[in-house]
Structures are given as structure tokens and as C-alpha cells.
Amino acid sequence: MRPTDRKYSKSHEWVKLDGETALVGITDFAVQALSNGNESDLVHCDLPESGRLLAAGESFGExxxxxxxxxxxxxxAGEVLEINSGIEDHLEIVSRDPWGQGWILRLKPERKSLDGLMDAAEYEKYLATLAH
Amino acid sequence: METWRLITTWGAQPSFNLGLDEALLESSDAPVTVRFYSWKPATLSLGYFQKFAEVPAALDARSVVRRFTGGGAIHHDRELTFSIAAPLAHPLYRDSLPDSYARVHAGVARALLTLGIEAKLRGESKLASDREGTGMCFHKSSPLDLVWDERKGVGSAQRRTRERVLHHGSIKLGTTALEGDIATAERVAPRLSPEAFAPALRAAFEAEFGVRLEAGVPDALERGRMKELAPRFLDPAFLRRR
Known part of the structure; x- marks a missing residue:
């Protein structure tokens, strides 16, 4: 079972409220889908500047x-407060620990509600629909 | 039987080639679209994340661009370049990244077999074409690459959005001064042109994927988007973004 303290998107990002802010990362499924089985398979990323305003569903990086x-x-939706500078040259951290140390962005959410996103059980069901 | 669109454009400019591929990646209502193409002039393309300074050949090539797909630099000369744009959920691309590579490469290997080339996935072995410090795609191999003669002969990369995937492939028909000792079709089919190889690739894709490839062109929306996207590939700031 994946962590129940956060919500999930269909494009395989997670968001976790942390006080007045929210942490965003990618799921283990995303890591697996992009990898060939090695921690070193994630090699580069481009992340946004602090202060950028993101709409829900907007592409924020690559x-x-x-x-x-x-x-x-x-x-x-929210304002980028911080990116996890520790991962930029060490994406193996995202591979190894996508739920914790491998967080990607800290946002100031436009709204505190995470309505419309999936909880862990719903995300598991969604993943099952992707398998054949 | 599923019908895919086949767009063939020989000898097109680099900005057209990349602009059209990016437009096809965005074209969410389009059928699965295969492109067969070549480049005029012969062009070195850097991978999206490559540092310009880490590809020494970029100083030697007359025409240099940056792709929107990842991986290493490719000199697009003496090759048939192809792309396949399809929904992420399509059977060609669903499951893991290695699964999708294996499917596409099965189609390419089938076409190479008609020339007498037995191409295989590299697996864990090292290659005679592996070389440090050039930044060239054909000098860096991974287990998913198609190889023969103990060298890499097909360069490939993907771009993935939440909706669609575009897979780029370069099938080497001959080598270039910038790529040197790599696997090509030259040994079994000297001076084979991409135009002459295209029917075999088309038939192999149809047989391998169980589809019919129907010749087509970009629609008006795709052409319009291509014209909007193409200038980025001529922009020196984009080329030298890293």
C-alpha cells in the first residue's frame, strides 16, 4: 500500500500537505515506468524557479x-516556494525514496483542499486499470 | 485491423523535422502516426538535456540543432529516421519503458532481417562502438539498444507527456565521419538510401504491429502547430540552453 498521508494524480505525481505548504513528488509507479531497473536510470531534470505560479495540471518541469x-x-495550483536542490544532481534519491527525501517541489497551495485527487486506495485501483 | 498514418518526408530541413514531430506528439486526436524521414542538410542533433560543450562534434558539424527527446547526439546522415507518435495507453507504449522499446525494436529488427542483418537487444554486454567523452548516441549503449556486429546500429529516444509518447529512431544505413566505427547496413547493402529501405521498414512495422500503414499528411492543425514550433529549433538560445 502506498502512503495514505497524501493524494495522487493520474499523471503519477503525489501531493502532501505540510502545514501551510504542500510537498509534491512523483510516485514509485512513475519511477518504475521511466526506469530500466537501476537507481541511476533517472539522469537529468529541469525544475521551475521559486516564485512561479502553477495552475493545476500545468507542466512544471521535465x-x-x-x-x-x-x-x-x-x-x-500554487506558488513554487522551494525546489529540492538535493535531487538535481542526485536523481537516484528520487528512485530510492520517492515518498520522502525524493520530494521535488514545495508549493504554497492556492487552496488547502486536495479534492479531485485520488487517495492511496483510489490510486491503486487506477493503476490496476492501466495494467492489461 | 488498426490503421496507422504514415507520413514520409525525404530531405526536409531540421526545424521542419523536429517541429512536425513535436506537433504530432501534441496532436491528441490524431491516429497513431509513423514518420519516415531524412535531413537536408545532414544535421547533428543534441539530446534535450545535453550540454553543448560536452559534444565536441557540435563544433565540426555544419548544421546543429537540439531535439526535444533525450539521449545523446546523432549525426543525421546516411540514415533513415523514423518517429512513432501514439497515446500513452496504446498497446505499443503501455507498461514500462523497456517494454515499449522492445516492441518498437522488434519492428526495426524485422526490417533489418530482410537485409540479412540479425539485430539483437544489447543486454548486458559492452560494445566495440562504446566510447567515452564524445556525447554521441552511437558511442553510448544501454541494454535496450539494437546492436549487430558488436556495435550499436539504431539510436533511439522518447518524449512522454501525460497523454502521448513520441519515439524517435535513427537506423544507420552507413556511417559518418562524426560517428565512425558503428553498426550500419553498409556491409550487406552498400549505398542503401533511406528511400530504398523505407518499403521494407513499412512492411516490417505492419507485420510486427499487426496494423496497416496508410500514407497520409499532417492535417491543417498539425501543420499550423508545426509552423509555430519549428522556429525554436532555429533559435541559438535553445541550442545552447545547456
């Missing part, structure tokens, strides 16, 4: 794995 560049999407 991540390169060993064989693909993929867009990253904001699960909620």
Missing part, C-alpha cells in the same frame, strides 16, 4: 531517464 524525457505536472 525529467530524463536513460531513454525518455517526460513532463512533470502540478497536481494542485
Amino acid at each position: 525529467i530524463e531517464s536513460v531513454k525518455a524525457v517526460s513532463d512533470l505536472y502540478a497536481p494542485i
Whole structure:
């Protein structure tokens, strides 16, 4: 079971409220989907500047794995307060710990509600629909 | 049987080639679209995240652009370039990244077999074409790459959005001065042109993917979007963004 203290988007990002702010990252499914089984498969990322205002669903950055560049999407609207500078040159942290140390953005949410996103159980069901 | 669109454009400019591919990646209502194409002039393309300074060949090539797909630099000369744009949920692309590469490469390998080339996924072995410090796609191999003659012969990369995937591939028919000792079709099919190889690739894709490829063109929306996107690939600031 994935962490129940956060909500999930269909494009495989998670968001977790943390006081007045919200942390955003990508799920283990996203990491697996982009990788070839090695921690070192995520190689580059482009992340937004602090202060940028993101709409829900807007692309906020890009991540390169060993064989693909993929867009990253904001699960909620908000202002970028901080990016996790520790991961920019060490994306293996995202591979190893996508739920904790591998967080990507800290946002000031436009709204405190995470309505419209999936909880962990709903996300699991959604993932099952992607399998065949 | 599913019908895919096939757009063929030989000898097109780099900004057209990349602009059209990006427009097809965005074209969410489009059928699965395969492109076969070549470049005029011969052009070196850098991967989206590559640092310009880490590709020494960029100083030697007459025409240089930056792609929107990842990976290393490719000299688009003596090759058939293809792309396949399809929904992320399409059977070609669903499941993991390695699964999607294996499916596309099965189609390419089938076409190469008609030339007598037995291309295989690299797996864990090292290659005679692997070389440090050039930033060139064909000098860096991964387990997913198609190889023959112990060298890499097909360069590939993907761009993924939440809706669609575009897979780029470069099938080497001959080598170039910037790429050197790599696997090509030259040994079994000297001076084979992309135009002459295209029917075999088309038939192999149709057989491997169980589809019919129907010749088509970009629609008005895609052409319009291509014209909007193409200038970025001529912009020196984009080329030298890293």
C-alpha cells in the first residue's frame, strides 16, 4: 500500500500537505515506468524557479531517464516556494525514496483542499486499470 | 485491423523535422502516426538535456540543432529516421519503458532481417562502438539498444507527456565521419538510401504491429502547430540552453 498521508494524480505525481505548504513528488509507479531497473536510470531534470505560479495540471518541469524525457505536472495550483536542490544532481534519491527525501517541489497551495485527487486506495485501483 | 498514418518526408530541413514531430506528439486526436524521414542538410542533433560543450562534434558539424527527446547526439546522415507518435495507453507504449522499446525494436529488427542483418537487444554486454567523452548516441549503449556486429546500429529516444509518447529512431544505413566505427547496413547493402529501405521498414512495422500503414499528411492543425514550433529549433538560445 502506498502512503495514505497524501493524494495522487493520474499523471503519477503525489501531493502532501505540510502545514501551510504542500510537498509534491512523483510516485514509485512513475519511477518504475521511466526506469530500466537501476537507481541511476533517472539522469537529468529541469525544475521551475521559486516564485512561479502553477495552475493545476500545468507542466512544471521535465525529467530524463536513460531513454525518455517526460513532463512533470502540478497536481494542485500554487506558488513554487522551494525546489529540492538535493535531487538535481542526485536523481537516484528520487528512485530510492520517492515518498520522502525524493520530494521535488514545495508549493504554497492556492487552496488547502486536495479534492479531485485520488487517495492511496483510489490510486491503486487506477493503476490496476492501466495494467492489461 | 488498426490503421496507422504514415507520413514520409525525404530531405526536409531540421526545424521542419523536429517541429512536425513535436506537433504530432501534441496532436491528441490524431491516429497513431509513423514518420519516415531524412535531413537536408545532414544535421547533428543534441539530446534535450545535453550540454553543448560536452559534444565536441557540435563544433565540426555544419548544421546543429537540439531535439526535444533525450539521449545523446546523432549525426543525421546516411540514415533513415523514423518517429512513432501514439497515446500513452496504446498497446505499443503501455507498461514500462523497456517494454515499449522492445516492441518498437522488434519492428526495426524485422526490417533489418530482410537485409540479412540479425539485430539483437544489447543486454548486458559492452560494445566495440562504446566510447567515452564524445556525447554521441552511437558511442553510448544501454541494454535496450539494437546492436549487430558488436556495435550499436539504431539510436533511439522518447518524449512522454501525460497523454502521448513520441519515439524517435535513427537506423544507420552507413556511417559518418562524426560517428565512425558503428553498426550500419553498409556491409550487406552498400549505398542503401533511406528511400530504398523505407518499403521494407513499412512492411516490417505492419507485420510486427499487426496494423496497416496508410500514407497520409499532417492535417491543417498539425501543420499550423508545426509552423509555430519549428522556429525554436532555429533559435541559438535553445541550442545552447545547456
